[in-house]
Amino acid sequence: MTSLSPYLSYNGNCAEAMKFYAKLFGAKLEALMTYGDLKDQMPCPPGGENMVMHAYLVHPGFTLMAGDTPPGMEFKGIEGAMMAITFDTTAEAERVFKALSEGGKVTMALEETFWAKTFGMVTDRFGTPWGINGGPKEMPKG
Known part of the structure; x- marks a missing residue:
């Protein structure tokens, strides 16, 4: 089965956005992992302990994935798509x-x-x- 899902980037507010979308759409937030949660599996960027590395929201009609832009990388917002x-x-x-x-x-x-x-x-x-x-x-x- 092929599946296409958007993956959105945020500037430190990914957790808030994904929790809002889950409630708004009646979806289930199946994963919300911070860099700090995964520090045993991968390096945690300095200052990134509470930033979302990966979030996964599931709805019967769609899936949505997201994460915060890692510290040290430039956040440019979501451009050219909706x-x-x-x-x-x-x-x-x-x-x-x-x-x-x-x-x-x-x-x-x-x-x-x-x-x-x-x-x-x-x-x-x-x-x-x-x-x-x-x-x-x-x-x-x-």
């Missing part, structure tokens, strides 16, 4: 969009598109860009 997620209903899309917008920045308000009854874009308070779809429509065949 997390696109589709919900069966506009109500669920609106709920998630509202939660992700709190402390974040809306870059496109929810509105109807040719592919969904509602779609909007937001960068959440953790710096993760999202595209939220609700009530998908049948796509034109090209």
Whole structure:
């Protein structure tokens, strides 16, 4: 079986982000390992004891992996990509969009598109860009 999962990088707030996403999406945070937890298996960067080396979130519709950028490496944020997620209903899309917008920045308000009854874009308070779809429509065949 082939599987594709996003792996996101954070700047010291990975644990907070992943716990938030687990609650928001009703997912299970199966792993949240810090560099300090793994110091017997690998070197722990100075100052990185509490930074997340690897997090793994599981939902029936997706998996999400993440970690904090290790100390000494430049954190550039998440650029050139977004997390696109589709919900069966506009109500669920609106709920998630509202939660992700709190402390974040809306870059496109929810509105109807040719592919969904509602779609909007937001960068959440953790710096993760999202595209939220609700009530998908049948796509034109090209």
